[in-house]
Amino acid sequence: MAAARALRGGGFCxxxxxxxxxxxxxxxxxxxxxxxxxxxxxxxxGPGFSPPAHSRSDxxxxxxxxxxxxxxxxxxxxxxxxxxxRLREARQEAQACDQRFWARHNRAFQxxxxxxIYSRLKAKGLEMRDETGKKAxxxxxxxxxxxxxxxxxxxxxxxxxxxxxxxxxxxxxxxxGQVALLRALRWLRWKKKNVGN
Amino acid sequence: xxxxxxxxxxxxxxxxxxxxxxxxxTRQIPCPFLHLCHVANDRLFTFQYFNFLxxxxxxxxxxDLSQRVKPKSDPVPSPFRELQQLDxxxxxxxxxxxxxxxxxxxxxPSSRNGLRExxxxxxxEDSAVRAEAKEDRQWKxxxxxxxxxxxxxxRLSKIKLTALVVSTASAGFAMAPVPxxxxxxxxxxxxTGLASCAANSINQFFEVPFDSNMNRTKNxxxxxxxxxxxxxxxxxxxxxxxxxxxxxxxxxPLTGALGAFNIFLYTCCYTPMKRMSIAxxxxxxxxxxxxxxxxWTAATGSLDAGALLLGGILYSWQFPHFNALSxxxxxxxxxxxxxxxxxxxxxxxxxxxxxxxxxxxxxxxLAPLLDVTTWTFPVVSxxxxxxxxxxxxxxxxxxxxxxxxKLFFCSLWHLPLLLLVMFTCKKSFLEKDExxxxxxxxxxxxVEMRLP
Numbered sequence: 194m195a196a197a198r199a200l201r202g203g204g205f206c207x208x209x210x211x212x213x214x215x216x217x218x219x220x221x222x223x224x225x226x227x228x229x230x231x232x233x234x235x236x237x238x239g240p241g242f243s244p245p246a247h248s249r250s251d252x253x254x255x256x257x258x259x260x261x262x263x264x265x266x267x268x269x270x271x272x273x274x275x276x277x278x279r280l281r282e283a284r285q286e287a288q289a290c291d292q293r294f295w296a297r298h299n300r301a302f303q304x305x306x307x308x309x310i311y312s313r314l315k316a317k318g319l320e321m322r323d324e325t326g327k328k329a330x331x332x333x334x335x336x337x338x339x340x341x342x343x344x345x346x347x348x349x350x351x352x353x354x355x356x357x358x359x360x361x362x363x364x365x366x367x368x369x370g371q372v373a374l375l376r377a378l379r380w381l382r383w384k385k386k387n388v389g390n
Numbered sequence: 391x392x393x394x395x396x397x398x399x400x401x402x403x404x405x406x407x408x409x410x411x412x413x414x415x416t417r418q419i420p421c422p423f424l425h426l427c428h429v430a431n432d433r434l435f436t437f438q439y440f441n442f443l444x445x446x447x448x449x450x451x452x453x454d455l456s457q458r459v460k461p462k463s464d465p466v467p468s469p470f471r472e473l474q475q476l477d478x479x480x481x482x483x484x485x486x487x488x489x490x491x492x493x494x495x496x497x498x499p500s501s502r503n504g505l506r507e508x509x510x511x512x513x514x515e516d517s518a519v520r521a522e523a524k525e526d527r528q529w530k531x532x533x534x535x536x537x538x539x540x541x542x543x544x545r546l547s548k549i550k551l552t553a554l555v556v557s558t559a560s561a562g563f564a565m566a567p568v569p570x571x572x573x574x575x576x577x578x579x580x581x582t583g584l585a586s587c588a589a590n591s592i593n594q595f596f597e598v599p600f601d602s603n604m605n606r607t608k609n610x611x612x613x614x615x616x617x618x619x620x621x622x623x624x625x626x627x628x629x630x631x632x633x634x635x636x637x638x639x640x641x642x643p644l645t646g647a648l649g650a651f652n653i654f655l656y657t658c659c660y661t662p663m664k665r666m667s668i669a670x671x672x673x674x675x676x677x678x679x680x681x682x683x684x685x686w687t688a689a690t691g692s693l694d695a696g697a698l699l700l701g702g703i704l705y706s707w708q709f710p711h712f713n714a715l716s717x718x719x720x721x722x723x724x725x726x727x728x729x730x731x732x733x734x735x736x737x738x739x740x741x742x743x744x745x746x747x748x749x750x751x752x753x754x755x756l757a758p759l760l761d762v763t764t765w766t767f768p769v770v771s772x773x774x775x776x777x778x779x780x781x782x783x784x785x786x787x788x789x790x791x792x793x794x795x796k797l798f799f800c801s802l803w804h805l806p807l808l809l810l811v812m813f814t815c816k817k818s819f820l821e822k823d824e825x826x827x828x829x830x831x832x833x834x835x836x837v838e839m840r841l842p
Contacts, residue, residue, distance in 0.1 A: 242529055251532040253615035261603045263615060265532065291599050299603070302725045333720065333791055338734050340724035351727035355665050358599060362619065366595075369620035 239292060242266070245347045259293035264288070280368040302343060309339040334382055532615050539683075542611045546594055546622060547587035547629065555586045555681050557760045561809045562685025562700050565762060571689070577640040578688035582681060584633025585649040591626035592657040595619055600665075604722045645688045655769040668731045671712060671742075679705035696762040703753050709746035710782050711801035713739045717785075717794035742788040743797065747782040751775045757812070761808070767815035769810055777806050829841075 202372050245250045265288060310331055311377055314320065319329060376385045559582045563575055594601065594612050598619075601607035611617045630653060638646025656677045663670035678699040686697035716723065716732040717739070723730045731739035754771045758762040781800050785793040 195696070226713070244529070250529060252529050255527040256602065256608070261608065262599060263602070263613070265615065266529075276833050281558065295599065295603060299711045301466060313813060333718075334789065337733075340720045341736075344724045344727070346735050348729075351665060353725075355662070359596070359662075362596070362598075366623055367405075367620045368616060373620060379615060 244268070245268075257292065257296070259299055260292050261299065262288075262291055263368060264292070274375065276368070277372055280365070280372050283361070283365050287365060290357070290361070299348070305343060306336075306339060309336075368387055461579055526609075530615070532618075533597065533698060534617065534621070538616065542616050543625060546588040546591050546611045546625065548594075549587070552583050552586040553592060556583045558678075558687035558704065558809075559681040559688075560698070561813065562682030563689045564685075564813055565682075565696065565700060565816055566689035567696070567761070567817070568689050568818075572640060574688060577636060577643065578645060578685060581633045581637035581645070581649065581718070582684060584629045584636065585653055586633075588626045588633060589631030589653045589656045591622050591629070592653075594660050595622045595626070596657070596661050600726050602725050604719075606719075606722075633681050637684075642687045642691050642767045644691065644693065645684050648680055648684045648687060650676055652684070655680075655822060664728050664730075665728060668729050668734055668738075671709070671731060674712070675705045675708035678708045695760045698752060699756060699760055699762055703750065704805075706746040706749045706753060706807075707801065708799055710743040710778060710785075711805075712796035713743040714785060714794045714801065736789065740782075740789055744782040744786045746778070747775070747779040751779065754808075757815075758817070761817055763812055764817050765813040767812055770811050771813065774804060774811070 242252075242254065249268055249270065254264045254266070256263050265284070267285060269281065270277070271282070310329075313330055313331055313335060337352050536801045554577050560575070560579055563578060564570075592611055597607075598612050602608050602613045607613070612619060612622055634646050634650050634653070655673065660670055660673045660677055663673055682704055683693070683697045683701040686700060687693055690697075713731065716730050717834065720730075720733050723733050749782075751772070754775060755768045757767050758765045776799070778800050781793070781797040783798045787793075
């Protein structure tokens with residue numbers, strides 16, 4: 194139901210928890226490399242990448258080829274509190290959502306752009322590649338029609354994504370604030386205990 | 391925003407960094423400030439070149455004009471709207487260009503040395519670019535490095551855009567017909583700068599996935615994960631609250647209210663509207679127009695006709711500036727989902743640019759009528775305004791990349807020059823008082839001498 198709705202929605206992220214409950218699924222940017230005993234990390238962060246064992250922070254990678262977003266490998270501490278877990282899962286979910294949306298959107302853009310160029314070149318009686326073998330392109334003025342069409346076609350998709358993105362962004366930032374506060378209180382309590390001893 | 395381009399300190403700073411780059415190649419960073427400078431110096435290096443090239447009317451430009459970011463709600467007309475981006479992009483662009491050798495006969499040994507030096511500097515630049523690109527492809531730990539923090543916060547707050555915003559506010563302050571109060575001026579500038587930092591940071595906080603997908607914004611700190619969203623919001627709050635408080639309590643409540651309103655307008659109206667409707671351009675123009683008004687109200691404490699005139703000039707200037715810039719970015723806007731006139735209503739885009747260039751002519755003529763300047767101002771500014779109107783007409787007629795670029799570059803020097811001319815033609819308030827006395831006192835009465 195949620196999945197079907199997501200598909201019907203033209204591919205934009207709907208972020209239903211039902212769909213995104215699995216941590217593995219959430220941060221899969223590419224097939225898991227099946228790396229060693231790093232069960233604490235999301236393995237699917239890119240072929241062959243796993244953070245060093247001693248590291249206790251998240252790692253961020255180069256921009257993804259399709260979505261241009263940078264994947265994050267989240268660190269799962271052993272003593273993760275429920276609040277911290279909620280934050281991490283929200284971030285993973287957001288990441289997967291964004292990745293799915295932008296990868297699909299950018300691929301559609303490239304594809305439709307190619308089709309447009311092809312049809313225009315055909316109308317002009319030219320080939321896709323010129324004599325030197327280089328790909329023929331249209332100039333900016335000719336492409337303007339395509340840009341206008343593409344933008345208006347995807348307007349509703351963008352509006353939905355914007356709403357989701359703002360909601361997610363605020364939720365995650367608010368959770369980060371709560372976690373930071375919790376950690377600060379924990380640290381103060383620990384300090385007081387140590388000073389007392 | 392372009393006001394800052396004509397700004398002396400910025401040039402001097404750029405010159406300093408140019409010297410720093412040329413000095414035999416130590417890459418050590420002795421202190422955080424220098425580190426910040428180092429990080430930014432390649433940009434400033436190209437800024438220097440950009441200024442040089444601008445003066446040479448070089449029209450050959452990189453394919454990829456970056457968009458200027460709109461300045462924060464703070465003063466400085468929203469030429470920065472997308473301009474700031476343009477700033478950084480331009481700098482990057484020129485960075486990649488090989489440094490052209492000094493145009494002198496090569497037989498002279500001095501010029502040969504200069505050439506070699508230029509070449510080695512170019513090589514350093516190229517290798518720096520390559521190194522940076524390589525580093526960008528690696529995985530990085532998301533841990534905040536305190537050493538990098540000043541640079542990160544500078545990029546987050548779009549510090550150069552902020553500087554331009556502050557300089558526009560200063561222009562507003564300078565044009566106000568009151569005795570110059572240094573304390574008030576400094577407080578107003580600082581408050582404006584802080585408010586600008588806050589608004590820019592929130593703008594970046596709101597736009598992370600969109601920025602990732604556009605060429606000119608993909609290296610921002612939040613996009614690269616160099617800083618967490620929470621920290622960005624905290625930084626914005628710690629700039630915005632003291633900034634507005636400073637304006638309200640240290641200057642006057644009107645300026646504080648304008649500053650707060652501008653932050654709201656930029657972050658809560660302009661930023662979301664960019665993706666909803668082309669009306670964002672008009673909202674953005676207001677955002678850019680408010681800073682000089684703030685400068686004026688900081689000096690006088692009231693919203694006079696002169697303040698509105700100055701705001702009006704900045705407002706009108708935004709359109710040729712931004713519309714010309716956005717012409718080159720249609721692909722990125724289309725893919726990123728931004729609703730801009732250049733994509734959806736290209737005819738309107740060019741018409742509006744031309745319309746507002748002509749409006750500038752009218753506004754400059756209004757200046758002496760409102761006692762802001764003498765009649766010298768419309769006369770001297772006429773050729774400047776006619777030239778930009780001519781370029782806007784060419785853009786309207788030709789609708790191509792070349793004409794849009796020409797118009798954009800013109801707008802960059804047009805505004806600082808206009809403000810400078812305006813300042814030199816400022817009507818002295820002493821003159822006004824004397825004139826009033828003469829008119830009111832009738833002939834035969836001694837004119838009261840007013841000492842400055």
